[in-house]
Amino acid sequence: MALDDLGHTYPGALRPVLADLTLSVPVGEHVAVVGRSGCGKSTLLSLIAGLVEPTTGSARVLDEARPARRLESCALMPQGDSLLPWLTLLDNVAISLRNQRVSRRAARAEAQRMLDRLGLGIWADARPAALSAGMRQRAALARALLARKPVLLADEPLGALDAITRAEVQQWLRQSITGTSATLVMVTHDVDEALLLAERVVLLARQELDAPARVVSTWPGWFGDDRPREVLLGDEAFATARREVLQALARESHLAEGGTAR
């Protein structure tokens, strides 16, 4: 995936939300995007997926610039779960496989296994409205993974989960995407999650108040390091990276409150 000098101004807006954004993500890499609320992270995912077109520069996914082709290559997990309210949880997840022409029976069997692994097996026949936001979000994650697209774009995919479930699903997600060729671009507000699930953490930020956001810093992440989560969280280098990312985010907050870059 290649974003070259990408910029976007929403219709009617006075200034671009993103500008001069250059980012190259090789096939199979996992990138976490962090940045303060409103800096343009969701917009970035929509631009990659072809749902929104750049007003300057270009976005290519698997060397394709055409928006419909970009969308074809991407499984987009937007904020909120976007499950279909009239389908059961099982059929919501199985739909990804049905779209790949898997038979109904095989699709439902695989969807059930996925729900079981995410602790949702007993809710397979429930409708989304009967479930908590965290349960719906796990089902949406299952659906996105089973779409088996080359690129997974996930916007705060674990944001609605409680701390314990979130840690478990992070561990599960690390295992699930290990060894696959899927490219992941994930937006998260959780710095530990970014460092655990990605090989590269990218900070999207404005360098002046009212300026568009761009990539201002990157850090290597710990995806691929097989040590248990608790060990990684206690690792000195991990703690240093966490501190650096948090400090960079805090500088952004300072700007948003009217300070100057420091």
Ligand SMILES: Nc1ncnc2c1ncn2[C@@H]1O[C@H](COP(=O)(O)OP(=O)(O)OP(=O)(O)O)[C@@H](O)[C@H]1O
């Ligand atoms: N469809 C739209 N039309 C006009 N402006 C929009 C639209 N979508 C988003 N924006 C604006 O673009 C900016 C970036 O929004 P975006 O949702 O991409 O930020 P974000 O970093 O994902 O925020 P959060 O972390 O809170 O989800 C915001 O100022 C927002 O108001």
